[in-house]
Amino acid sequence: MLSHSPLAQLTVDRYLRTQPWRAQLSDLGTMYRTRRGAMVRALERYMPQEVRWTAPQGDFFVWVTLPEPLKAKPMLDAAVVAGVAYVPGTGFYADGRGHHELRLLWPNRP
Numbered sequence: 017m018l019s020h021s022p023l024a025q026l027t028v029d030r031y032l033r034t035q036p037w038r039a040q041l042s043d044l045g046t047m048y049r050t051r052r053g054a055m056v057r058a059l060e061r062y063m064p065q066e067v068r069w070t071a072p073q074g075d076f077f078v079w080v081t082l083p084e085p086l087k088a089k090p091m092l093d094a095a096v097v098a099g100v101a102y103v104p105g106t107g108f109y110a111d112g113r114g115h116h117e118l119r120l121l122w123p124n125r126p
Contacts, residue, residue: 052071056069059078059080067083068080068081069081069120077119079120081116082116082118087115088118102119
């Protein structure tokens with residue numbers, strides 16, 4: 017298949033013609049900027065100086081690099097219990113790197 021089905025195309029066309037999607041995008045942008053700011057402020061406040069992270073400008077995720085000897089994967093279960101969700105960095109590399117990296121996921125609420 018080289019393109020989407022006609023039904024999918026008609027559905028998207030109708031949505032774009034009849035729904036306030038531009039306003040929705042604006043609202044989502046505001047929400048994501050708020051969440052990004054809260055996460056970056058929390059990192060600045062609570063993370064040790066040795067931890068590094070990105071401050072995304074247009075992305076949804078914060079990429080964190082942990083200092084040696086910390087590894088992201090062994091901490092995941094405890095993080096989830098504490099209400100922190102992330103993806104260990106090893107999932108983003110095909111060559112086995114990323115043990116000291118993680119991609120933080122924004123909470124569903126600020």
